[in-house]
Amino acid sequence: MADEIKTSDNLLEVRNLVKYFPIKGGFFGRTVGHVKAVDGVSFHIRRGTTMGLVGESGCGKSTIGRTILRLQDKTAGEVLFNGVDIFALSREELRKMRPKIQIIFQDPYSSLSPRLPIGEIIGEAVREHGIVPNSELNDYITDVMRKCGLQEYHKDRYPHEFSGGQRQRICIARALALKPDFILCDEPVSALDVSIQAQIINLLRELQKDMGLTYLFISHDLSVVEHISDTVGVMYLGNMVEFAETEKIFSHPLHPYTEALFSAIPVPDPNYKMDRIVLEGSIPSPANPPSGCKFHTRCRKCMEVCKYAAPEWTEVEPGHFCACHLHNSAEQNARAEKTMNEARKATKATPTKEAANG
Amino acid sequence: MAKKSDGYLSARESRRISKENRKITNAYEKQRKRKNVPESEYLTQMRDPNNAVEFDDLHTYFFTDNGVVHSVDGVTFEVPIGKTVGVVGESGCGKSVTSLSLMQLLQRPQGQIVQGAIRLNLGGKAYDVTKTPNEVMKDLRGNYVSMIFQEPMTALNPVFRIGEQLNEVIELHDKENKTEAQVKARTIELLKLVGIANSEGVYKMYPHELSGGMRQRVVIAMALACNPKIIIADEPTTALDVTIQAQILDLLRQLKSKLNSSIMFITHDLGVIAEMADYVVVMYAGRIVEKGTAEDIFLHPAHPYTIGLMASKPVVGKQVDELYSIPGKVPNPVNMPDYCYFRDRCEMCVEQCCGDYPHEISLSDTHKVSCYRYDGKGGTTNG
Numbered sequence: 001m002a003d004e005i006k007t008s009d010n011l012l013e014v015r016n017l018v019k020y021f022p023i024k025g026g027f028f029g030r031t032v033g034h035v036k037a038v039d040g041v042s043f044h045i046r047r048g049t050t051m052g053l054v055g056e057s058g059c060g061k062s063t064i065g066r067t068i069l070r071l072q073d074k075t076a077g078e079v080l081f082n083g084v085d086i087f088a089l090s091r092e093e094l095r096k097m098r099p100k101i102q103i104i105f106q107d108p109y110s111s112l113s114p115r116l117p118i119g120e121i122i123g124e125a126v127r128e129h130g131i132v133p134n135s136e137l138n139d140y141i142t143d144v145m146r147k148c149g150l151q152e153y154h155k156d157r158y159p160h161e162f163s164g165g166q167r168q169r170i171c172i173a174r175a176l177a178l179k180p181d182f183i184l185c186d187e188p189v190s191a192l193d194v195s196i197q198a199q200i201i202n203l204l205r206e207l208q209k210d211m212g213l214t215y216l217f218i219s220h221d222l223s224v225v226e227h228i229s230d231t232v233g234v235m236y237l238g239n240m241v242e243f244a245e246t247e248k249i250f251s252h253p254l255h256p257y258t259e260a261l262f263s264a265i266p267v268p269d270p271n272y273k274m275d276r277i278v279l280e281g282s283i284p285s286p287a288n289p290p291s292g293c294k295f296h297t298r299c300r301k302c303m304e305v306c307k308y309a310a311p312e313w314t315e316v317e318p319g320h321f322c323a324c325h326l327h328n329s330a331e332q333n334a335r336a337e338k339t340m341n342e343a344r345k346a347t348k349a350t351p352t353k354e355a356a357n358g
Numbered sequence: 359m360a361k362k363s364d365g366y367l368s369a370r371e372s373r374r375i376s377k378e379n380r381k382i383t384n385a386y387e388k389q390r391k392r393k394n395v396p397e398s399e400y401l402t403q404m405r406d407p408n409n410a411v412e413f414d415d416l417h418t419y420f421f422t423d424n425g426v427v428h429s430v431d432g433v434t435f436e437v438p439i440g441k442t443v444g445v446v447g448e449s450g451c452g453k454s455v456t457s458l459s460l461m462q463l464l465q466r467p468q469g470q471i472v473q474g475a476i477r478l479n480l481g482g483k484a485y486d487v488t489k490t491p492n493e494v495m496k497d498l499r500g501n502y503v504s505m506i507f508q509e510p511m512t513a514l515n516p517v518f519r520i521g522e523q524l525n526e527v528i529e530l531h532d533k534e535n536k537t538e539a540q541v542k543a544r545t546i547e548l549l550k551l552v553g554i555a556n557s558e559g560v561y562k563m564y565p566h567e568l569s570g571g572m573r574q575r576v577v578i579a580m581a582l583a584c585n586p587k588i589i590i591a592d593e594p595t596t597a598l599d600v601t602i603q604a605q606i607l608d609l610l611r612q613l614k615s616k617l618n619s620s621i622m623f624i625t626h627d628l629g630v631i632a633e634m635a636d637y638v639v640v641m642y643a644g645r646i647v648e649k650g651t652a653e654d655i656f657l658h659p660a661h662p663y664t665i666g667l668m669a670s671k672p673v674v675g676k677q678v679d680e681l682y683s684i685p686g687k688v689p690n691p692v693n694m695p696d697y698c699y700f701r702d703r704c705e706m707c708v709e710q711c712c713g714d715y716p717h718e719i720s721l722s723d724t725h726k727v728s729c730y731r732y733d734g735k736g737g738t739t740n741g
Contacts, residue, residue, distance in 0.1 A: 056599040056600075056601060056602075057570070057599055163687065165687075193448040193449055193626060194448065194626060194628070194667060194670055194671050195448060195666065195667065195670050195683060195684040196448075197670070197671075198670035198671075198681040198682065198683035198684075199683040201672075201681055202680055202681055202683055205680070220599060220600065222600065222674060223629075223671065223672045223673055223674045224672055226672065226674050226675075227672035227677075227678075227681065250674060250675070260601065261600060261601060262674070264600040264601050264603065264604040265600060265629065265674050266603075266607075266627065266629025266630045266632065266633050267629055267632065267633075267673070267674070268628040268629045268631070268632045268656060268668065268671065268673065269632055269656055269657075270632045270633075270635075270652035270653055270656050270657075271653070271657075272632070276604060278601075278604050278605055278608060279601045279604075279605070282569045282570075282571050282572065282602060283569075
């Protein structure tokens with residue numbers, strides 16, 4: 001049974017993940033509401049591939065990342081890594097699991113301890129987890145550093161002596177030293193210059209080819225995501241609105257939000273004719289999201305039904321998922337209409353509630 | 359030698375440098391702090407009356423304890439009236455220092471303009487900003503030149519309401535003695551101008567109550583308060599999401615045509631530049647390596663650095679197996695080499711590259727490049 005799951009295609013499976021953050025208020029610090037950072041997200045990543053996760057800031061990309069790593073607790077849902085539910089593990093089992101799932105943070109300036117030399121930063125976890133025998137530790141670290149484009153004499157230096165690109169290499173080496181299967185890259189290149197960005201992206205791809213790594217690549221830079229990912233998930237306000245292979249999603253996006261997002265990418269060609277869909281307003285607060293489809297307040301294809309019924313997560317084409325009423329089946333449309341009619345009746349009965357939600 | 363190139367200095371060495379620097383900067387400060395400077399000293403003539411600003415061989419140095427940093431080292435370009443000039447380059451290439459030199463907001467006494475001129479067109483007359491005393495400069499800032507900063511959260515004061523902060527700008531630069539009500543009316547008009555629908559409400563809000571895009575709109579409103587002739591936009595969209603970025607770029611474009619001012623647009627995003635700019639200036643390590651119209655730069659990039667920069671950015675719809683990455687890194691700003699700054703990273707070197715820094719070569723009337731590959735041949739060696 002266990003073997004069967006191990007050989008399955010998906011290294012990581014996320015099912016209906018929900019993460020709410022409580023809002024404390026009042027005199028006794030009671031919970032007065034919830035910030036719905038992640039509100040029912042499902043996706044999967046095949047072994048040895050890269051999934052890109054895009055969306056505006058505040059849409060819950062990083063929260064998903066942190067929850068997958070169990071750096072924080074979930075509210076509901078399942079995260080299966082190699083077929084094992086991460087949240088069902090005991091302390092001891094989790095500790096054994098940790099080296100397999102690593103993370104590279106956005107800001108290489110604040111994610112390295114200023115008081116440790118590079119050799120120690122990279123080697124600390126290796127020693128702690130007993131990845132290699134102590135006698136080989138030194139050579140092993142040198143080896144990992146070489147792979148990431150660092151020199152052996154860098155080992156005794158401190159982080160402040162390095163430039164941004166070099167620091168990001170150190171972060172990658174630190175993650176890599178534990179021989180992980182999966183690396184979560186949380187905006188690893190957004191703090192770097194264009195030419196350095198290219199170096200880091202190339203390094204990440206090379207390592208993937210050599211070692212068969214699996215990445216979840218979180219970024220708001222769509223051109224970088226298109227370049228590096230095999231599949232792409234688009235998020236909006238805690239929900240995933242579309243998920244498909246990179247080529248498919250970029251060539252014909254289904255969801256209106258994805259369309260608008262992709263049309264906003266600036267193209268470095270002055271003669272390029274823009275056909276831009278400018279989204280009005282800004283992202284609503286996740287503490288009090290709009291009713292129905294969360295995107296309906298900014299959507300240019302908004303229909304009556306969108307205001308009341310949330311669209312279902314559907315596989316429109318094989319491997320192309322989308323949550324939008326425009327791409328629902330007849331059966332789903334009927335269900336949505338029913339929800340709409342019920343919701344309308346309810347709001348007629350209590351008109352004040354609508355104003356509060358509005 | 360290895361240690362020296364890393365910028366390692368002994369304490370004694372550092373003290374010696376700092377003492378020397380103080381001598382130099384004190385002389386500059388003394389020059390600046392004179393009172394009642396006659397106007398004739400900073401009055402100058404524009405080379406072309408159709409230009410809003412002309413940077414002429416500008417050298418801005420920082421006298422640090424590690425040595426002199428040549429942040430801007432001989433930069434010459436102009437901003438024509440009613441046009442947008444984009445300045446591109448990696449961080450540390452001197453693009454922000456160039457704009458701060460124009461605003462006279464350099465970190466003094468360490469930062470000093472040591473050579474060159476910045477001619478500012480004030481309609482009838484022209485001032486050389488580098489020689490303009492502080493009292494006069496106060497008048498120019500806001501009224502003629504103003505700046506939109508990168509991070510809207512740090513550019514706004516968190517303890518004052520939006521309305522108060524905008525009122526302050528208008529009152530300070532006001533020459534018509536507006537009443538309180540008139541000032542408020544103008545503030546609300548400005549907020550409407552930058553596309554804030556709920557302007558009366560925002561007037562009473564604090565910065566933390568607004569989203570990033572709205573804050574950037576407020577900062578833009580502040581920059582526009584006195585109808586400046588030149589707006590410096592220093593990475594105005596870097597901190598924003600793509601969808602909000604699209605809104606802000608749209609807004610800037612509309613405002614430019616409405617107010618007929620010039621924009622100096624500083625960014626490292628080539629896509630944004632292509633969309634906004636009429637002219638593009640590419641900077642590397644404190645110098646301009648290439649300048650021309652947007653078509654020149656994007657369709658016929660000439661300098662190896664520009665070509666490398668374009669190739670290293672992934673473009674949606676263009677699949678490449680591996681991104682091009684410029685090898686090596688920017689040279690140490692304290693001891694710059696005496697040959698072409700880009701030579702050590704360049705893959706298209708020719709023999710002459712070992713000589714002095716290449717001078718500017720014209721490929722066409724608008725397109726200029728500093729590279730030996732084009733020396734006297736008019737761009738026959740294409741890479």
